[in-house]
Amino acid sequence: MTTYQDLKDFFKRQDLKVIIAADAETRIAKRGNNIVGQIIPAGGVAVAFDPIAKASNAIYIGRGRNEDDRKFLDLRGRIPIDNTGDRYYLKRVFFNREEQDGYYCGFSNQTLWPLCHVSFERPDFRDDWYEDFKKINQKFAKAIKEEIKGKTFIWVNDYQLSLVPKYLGRQKGAIIGMFWHIPWPTWEIFRILPQKKEILESLLSCDFIAFHRGYQVRNFLETVGREFEARIDQETSKVYYNKQVTTVKNLPMGIDADIIESILENKQKTFITKIVHEVIRSDKNTDIANPFDTLFKEQKVILGVDRLDYTKGLRLRLLALDKFFEKNKTYIGKITYLGILAPSRIEIPAYRNLKEEIRNLGIAINRKYKKNNWEPIKIVYQVFPRDKIMDLYKNSSLCLVTPLDDGMNLVSKEFVIAASYSANPGMLVLSQFAGSSIDLTQALIVNPYNVEEVAKAIKKGLEMEKKEKIKRIKTMKEILEERNIYEWAKEFVGSAVSVI
CATH class of the missing domain: 3.40.50.2000 (Glycogen Phosphorylase B;)
Structure with missing residues (x-):
């Protein structure tokens, strides 16, 4: 069984600078008694990527949510996260309300989200939403470029940032990996997206793309094959397109049992349990029955x-x-x-x-x-x-x-x-x-x-x-x-x- 220390040693051997980009933050500002503190949100991204970022001494880039999120940032928009010994930097990018509405409530979650899930909710297509989506993806890409130095692994997470690889372009010494956390639909569904080619070309700018399940990989490869004159090696799941080779794989996301064990046993046993107790201590109501x-x-x-x-x-x-x-x-x-x-x-x-x-x-x-x-x-x-x-x-x-x-x-x-x-x-x-x-x-x-x-x-x-x-x-x-x-x-x- 792989442990946190194993992962830390792995990153040390790779000798990589790691940049992780996602819409969600690993810390959020929380105000109490006129004091603003940084807590881990209850969502899965925080629990998953906080230890990964620490093990790799990463730069984690996420979307700032409010003015309190601006507090404590250095001149580069970063805040160090190092309460458990290992350190990474959380870098926040900020956008105006109109851009966020078009990007998040609009194209991300009224276009891509219903399009990719077989739930029979009709996706909406609006050009203004897509323009805001592009703007925010461009700003994420800019924030990433500012941190690239030497051999760098750029880990882009999920559909909200699907245009980031395109706006990054080919960066010297950089490797781009995308994890697409939601389902990838069949070509018959994806083909109705007006911006399908731009999204696909962006993803094919990555060196590596992963999905949770094998059928999602197959759906993606079929979509690429139907939309582009690309060479696809089905045995190796490699796509050859526009002088770029992209490898596609299914990797089901795991959890760490120590998260739950530490809560149920109320004791710290591994690195990640410290994170969990940090979450618990951050909520003033946890002592209530x-x-x-x-x-x-x-x-x-x-x-x-x-x-x-x-x-x-x-x-x-x-x-x-x-x-x-x-x-x-x-x-x-x-x-x-x-x-x-x-x-x-x-x-x-x-x-x-x-x-x-x-x-x-x-x-x-x-x-x-x-x-x-x-x-x-x-x-x-x-x-x-x-x-x-x-x-x-x-x-x-x-x-x-x-x-x-x-x-x-x-x-x-x-x-x-x-x-x-x-x-x-x-x-x-x-x-x-x-x-x-x-x-x-x-x-x-x-x-x-x-x-x-x-x-x-x-x-x-x-x-x-x-x-x-x-x-x-x-x-x-x-x-x-x-x-x-x-x-x-x-x-x-x-x-x-x-x-x-």
């Missing part, structure tokens, strides 16, 4: 933890729960679905409409099955500290992860690690369309569009023998420990460097 303690004492709990997004299959999940209670009336009054939904992209109409739809459907199901003070559906729109979420994972009887399309899905993996700490673990019901299903084959794999199938899986998971649940969870945990975040980072960078 879990608000769901009473619920867990009185009921069995089916858990869902999601960002509010139409790709997560939330409506179909509620319909499956409705079908479950309809066919299994003995569970009425004895089990509750607890849906934790993190508010997301509320500026976008589709997300506001989804929230209203979920609210109305939840009310309807509760009216149908309500018994005394019990209701089957409890939905909470809130972001909770990681220690509270891990506690929910550990104590739930079942976890529903049923996206319609998902590049990876870290919730499913985190649940498995947390559940392994329970004497009687819950079971995971997982969509076949989640990228994590390629690793978590011992979960109850379902088609989220098949409401009957999901309802049956809920019943099977709740009634599964304790011995079988322990065996399945143990098998999945071992796989996750082997394919952890450090191994993922090492393979990504190593694969990119080896193609040069």
